[in-house]
Amino acid sequence: MFDRDVSYPCAVASYDAEGVGAAIDWCCGHLEDGDTLTVWTSLKSNLENSSELEHLVTRHSNVEHVTGRGGGFIRGNGPVLMAWPDMADIGKLVQYGGHRIRALCVITWNEDEIRPWVTAMGPAILGDGSVWEELTPELDPVAVEALKGLTLTVNHNNTIAAGYGKDTVVSALLALHDASIPMDGEAVQGWALAHGWSGKNPGHLAKYVEDINAGKRPRCRRVLGADYIDTLRRRAADNA
Structure with a gap:
């Protein structure tokens, strides 16, 4: 049959210094020998919005930057750090790289864009978790x-x-x-x-x-x- 339950760990992080730092640490904690840490942003220029993520990409050989506009293809097994996606972006990433994802962390910019995913997924909360005190009502x-x-x-x-x-x-x-x-x-x-x-x-x-x-x-x-x-x-x- 077509059972496709998500089996890898997931996390969501606030878009502040504490949250971004915790997201990087969380992803690094899921790296295994030979893994690549993939950083996803919608556009290449979006990486400039966070000096922490920009330094992560430019200073480490086992970190790769991919963009949603470029297809978002993941070339190496390992954790993925998605910065500022919406639910459609998450769906596209999983379509093209789901079998390579060892762990997934999402840094949010608009909580309401991914609140239903957070409600259903129950990810680890990193940084300021106050925005997740209210979740989407459960489905019937x-x-x-x-x-x-x-x-x-x-x-x-x-x-x-x-x-x-x-x-x-x-x-x-x-x-x-x-x-x-x-x-x-x-x-x-x-x-x-x-x-x-x-x-x-x-x-x-x-x-x-x-x-x-x-x-x-x-x-x-x-x-x-x-x-x-x-x-x-x-x-x-x-x-x-």
Whole structure:
């Protein structure tokens, strides 16, 4: 099947001297012999926003700087330090380098951009953690069971924007909506990232939820049986 749970340790750090320093120390603590510490920024020039990260990249031979604009390809196994990403950036990084990531630390610039991921992932908190005292409300357990099922059945190497993947996802989301199971697009996206979804698919998933919540019914060629929601409810009760 397509079980893709994230197994490597994760951390989130505040964007201040304490947080950045703690993020560097945390990543160095996950280095093993022969590893490369990868520092990710969206643009090459973004590295200039932090003298600590700039010095880390320029002064150490086992540290490599990659950019999201350049594809974000990770060439060496080891920890990854992402500076100022959003959830779409995390999805893209995991798509192209997930098998090489030994540990992942995210330095935040706008907490709300990654709050759903932090809620679902439960990373170690580095630096000032006061911004994480309030997290995204938890997903309904029935919705979580549906997402678990989709994680196991969707081929994550393919897009869910069309074809079989779209039919599978949209039919499940419509069934949840028609059963009045609450869903939040960003929370669903954060859950998906925390469970190994990558690339654009977590964003597509969130967009489907947002569209359905707005009253739209994305076209799909599959209709689930009447017992689908009952099965999810039983699973949720068993796991409570």
